[in-house]
Amino acid sequence: MSAEGDRFAEEAHRRTELAAWLNVLPELDPTPVDAADTPAATPKTEPERVGVVSARQADTYGRLRLTVSDGTSALIEPDLTHEQLADRYRLDRVVTMPAIDFCAAVHLDGPLAGQTGYATNELGSRTQFHLPPQPGGPTGFYEVTRLATEDKPAETRFVGFIPLDDELPHPE
Numbered sequence: 001m002s003a004e005g006d007r008f009a010e011e012a013h014r015r016t017e018l019a020a021w022l023n024v025l026p027e028l029d030p031t032p033v034d035a036a037d038t039p040a041a042t043p044k045t046e047p048e049r050v051g052v053v054s055a056r057q058a059d060t061y062g063r064l065r066l067t068v069s070d071g072t073s074a075l076i077e078p079d080l081t082h083e084q085l086a087d088r089y090r091l092d093r094v095v096t097m098p099a100i101d102f103c104a105a106v107h108l109d110g111p112l113a114g115q116t117g118y119a120t121n122e123l124g125s126r127t128q129f130h131l132p133p134q135p136g137g138p139t140g141f142y143e144v145t146r147l148a149t150e151d152k153p154a155e156t157r158f159v160g161f162i163p164l165d166d167e168l169p170h171p172e
Contacts, residue, residue: 048093049070049091049093051068051086051089051091051093052067052095052096053066053085053094055096055098055100056099064076064078066089068089074089082094082096102118102120103119103120103121103153104154105118105127105142105153106154107142107156107158108158109157110142111158112142113158116153119142121144121147123145124144126141128141140160143156143157145157
């Protein structure tokens with residue numbers, strides 16, 4: 001075998017070894033070793049373009065923010081329909097974020113008693129927290145028991161710690 005053939009065989013071996021290490025599927029390899037390894041042609045599909053409209057005004061003119069799945073964003077007039085936005089920005093789907101009422105909260109008991117934090121201003125809403133060391137420290141949660149007002153933060157009560165293998169418990 002010639003020196004060039006040896007180099008080609010060595011490069012092919014390295015690609016094969018690298019693909020095994022990276023767990024890359026053969027059909028994703030852009031440079032097949034030979035014609036027999038060439039994957040069947042599959043149609044290329046563009047990723048879905050999704051636009052997310054903010055629930056709250058983004059500027060003093062009342063415009064909302066449209067964030068697109070490709071990372072771009074634009075300020076838009078609030079009276080545009082989802083169909084108009086999809087046409088204008090070439091979107092496959094448009095969704096509007098729900099308004100989430102975040103507020104200050106005071107923890108009345110438990111390991112964070114007397115400290116302030118943030119919560120969603122809805123009765124029964126739960127807020128998760130992590131104690132040191134991180135990672136690996138205990139994780140627990142508080143529940144909103146009294147809603148925030150203009151002059152008072154929401155009040156939260158300690159509900160418990162979460163076992164490492166469980167999800168955040170929800171009220172029945």
